[in-house]
Amino acid sequence: MQGTKVVRPFPFFRAGGRASQPQLAKPILVLEDVYKYFRPDQPTLRGVNLTVERGEFAFITGPSGAGKSTLLKLIYRELMVDEGRVLFCGRDIGRLTDKSIPFLRRNLGIVFQDFRIIDHWTVFENIAVALEILSMPQRLIRARVAEALERVGLNGRGDEHTSNLSGGEKQRVAVARAIVPEPALILADEPTGNLDPHLAIDILTLFEEINATGTTVLFATHDHSLISKRDHRLIAIDEGRVVEAQQGLKHWPGSGIHTLVG
Amino acid sequence: MEVKSAMTRARRGLREERRLYIVAVSSLAVAFLCLGATLLGVANLDAAADRWGQSGRITLFLKDDADPQDIAQLRVVLEGLSDVSEVAHVSPEQAKASFLEEADVGADLSGLPKEVFPASLEVTLVNGVTRERSESIATRLGQFRAVSDVESYRGWFEKLDHLLWGARMLAVGLALLVMFCVVAVIGNTIRLAVARRRQEIEVMKLCGATNGFVRGPFVLEGMFQGFASALLAVLALLVVYLSLHESIDSTLAALTGSRIIFLSTWTLLGLLAGGAIIGAVGSAVSVRRYLAV
Numbered sequence: 305m306q307g308t309k310v311v312r313p314f315p316f317f318r319a320g321g322r323a324s325q326p327q328l329a330k331p332i333l334v335l336e337d338v339y340k341y342f343r344p345d346q347p348t349l350r351g352v353n354l355t356v357e358r359g360e361f362a363f364i365t366g367p368s369g370a371g372k373s374t375l376l377k378l379i380y381r382e383l384m385v386d387e388g389r390v391l392f393c394g395r396d397i398g399r400l401t402d403k404s405i406p407f408l409r410r411n412l413g414i415v416f417q418d419f420r421i422i423d424h425w426t427v428f429e430n431i432a433v434a435l436e437i438l439s440m441p442q443r444l445i446r447a448r449v450a451e452a453l454e455r456v457g458l459n460g461r462g463d464e465h466t467s468n469l470s471g472g473e474k475q476r477v478a479v480a481r482a483i484v485p486e487p488a489l490i491l492a493d494e495p496t497g498n499l500d501p502h503l504a505i506d507i508l509t510l511f512e513e514i515n516a517t518g519t520t521v522l523f524a525t526h527d528h529s530l531i532s533k534r535d536h537r538l539i540a541i542d543e544g545r546v547v548e549a550q551q552g553l554k555h556w557p558g559s560g561i562h563t564l565v566g
Numbered sequence: 567m568e569v570k571s572a573m574t575r576a577r578r579g580l581r582e583e584r585r586l587y588i589v590a591v592s593s594l595a596v597a598f599l600c601l602g603a604t605l606l607g608v609a610n611l612d613a614a615a616d617r618w619g620q621s622g623r624i625t626l627f628l629k630d631d632a633d634p635q636d637i638a639q640l641r642v643v644l645e646g647l648s649d650v651s652e653v654a655h656v657s658p659e660q661a662k663a664s665f666l667e668e669a670d671v672g673a674d675l676s677g678l679p680k681e682v683f684p685a686s687l688e689v690t691l692v693n694g695v696t697r698e699r700s701e702s703i704a705t706r707l708g709q710f711r712a713v714s715d716v717e718s719y720r721g722w723f724e725k726l727d728h729l730l731w732g733a734r735m736l737a738v739g740l741a742l743l744v745m746f747c748v749v750a751v752i753g754n755t756i757r758l759a760v761a762r763r764r765q766e767i768e769v770m771k772l773c774g775a776t777n778g779f780v781r782g783p784f785v786l787e788g789m790f791q792g793f794a795s796a797l798l799a800v801l802a803l804l805v806v807y808l809s810l811h812e813s814i815d816s817t818l819a820a821l822t823g824s825r826i827i828f829l830s831t832w833t834l835l836g837l838l839a840g841g842a843i844i845g846a847v848g849s850a851v852s853v854r855r856y857l858a859v
Contacts, residue, residue: 410774
């Protein structure tokens with residue numbers, strides 16, 4: 305296995321990865337006057353301007369259908385912006401070719417509400433797939449998966465089939481898969497949407513622990529009870545526009561936040 | 567590493583979709599069996615034609631009133647030809663005896679008069695004489711006074727040539743049909759597999775998998791299906807050959823002096839490699855078409 309090249313085209317994107325000073329100085333994510341239309345007369349996102357610094361934890365909130373998922377999809381290039389730019393570490397991802405998109409995604413960890421884990425695979429296989437894509441040697445994959453399992457509280461459960469896991473455990477597997485390649489940015493799209501409040505707090509705490517190691521986290525949720533418990537930066541989307549509070553609900557600029565989140 | 571990973575994932579895919587693949591491989595094995603059987607027929611016809619063509623024979627039927635001196639002179643001429651290895655005189659009595667020994671028509675033919683069987687000179691040509699050369703020798707020998715008729719077996723060879731051409735065309739047609747079947751069956755099987763594994767594919771793409779990474783296992787699975795089908799067909803053909811060749815040989819050897827042969831190593835390798843390659847191509851085409859994620 306010696307000499308196997310790990311394909312990681314943007315090594316400096318990694319949390320803790322070495323980056324040159326100019327690269328480190330740039331925000332990890334910048335959205336400049338972004339518009340996204342699904343209907344010509346009604347943009348889902350209208351003129352969104354947003355800057356996320358390296359190592360930040362931010363909630364993205366807003367009612368269902370406000371455009372939270374659309375915003376995240378623009379970042380992992382599931383969708384293309386119609387106007388404006390999305391810069392990831394200074395690179396305009398709207399200009400990436402189709403062949404480059406996988407290399408962008410290798411620097412992102414994506415977690416969904418519906419877990420998106422493969423039920424007939426084991427826990428190990430579900431997590432290891434993110435490293436196999438990077439052509440990592442099996443020995444290293446085993447070590448990294450074991451480490452990720454420990455971080456999400458599923459130590460020693462790699463051989464279990466994910467179909468036997470509870471919802472909370474499945475989401476932990478999804479989080480482990482997202483963090484195992486050590487991405488620079490984690491995009492969590494309603495990761496607690498299918499979980500009861502107690503488990504939701506557990507998962508949120510898990511993301512905070514991941515953030516504490518230097519990984520930037522964008523956590524999309526419409527759960528008011530969840531965001532009210534933390535003082536993270538709050539990015540609310542209302543009718544396609546962004547309203548921000550730097551330190552949670554306590555510092556919300558207006559009174560309308562309760563109409564935005566449930 | 568990527569190949570190893572693709573192989574691991576292909577193995578997992580084959581295990582998970584085994585029922586689907588067993589059906590596909592069985593259907594394709596039948597198609598390959600038809601092709602293999604035709605190739606076997608062509609190979610045997612080819613071998614027989616080659617054998618008979620190489621060991622050329624000309625029969626000079628002599629006139630009833632031929633002068634023995636003319637016959638002797640003819641023998642001298644024949645034995646002087648570099649293309650001739652042996653000349654044997656067959657008298658009417660010997661011809662009749664030989665006929666009665668070889669014929670198995672279920673009737674008593676011993677009462678046939680010996681005049682029915684003309685005397686002849688059986689000319690055996692040296693190995694490697696071409697059919698054209700054999701024809702030219704036969705034409706010249708026909709001009710001798712003692713010769714009433716010459717049999718160079720030309721008509722027989724022409725019929726064999728036609729038969730061989732037809733068999734070859736059949737084999738080519740079948741090969742094309744089998745190719746189409748393999749591409750269609752494997753293409754559809756892979757399409758089903760892609761549909762069933764859509765979630766896996768989506769997850770891989772979200773984790774940053776390239777198209778090559780996603781397609782790799784499907785191409786290997788298609789390759790395996792093609793190879794397994796061809797292998798099954800070859801094994802079935804071999805079993806049939808081993809169980810029947812002795813009884814066929816005894817009949818065929820009595821009739822034609824040749825034995826049935828099995829497909830050559832190169833043909834076998836060609837069938838197996840062809841199966842694998844067409845399987846891979848069919849799969850690659852299908853995945854490219856249906857893997858829009």
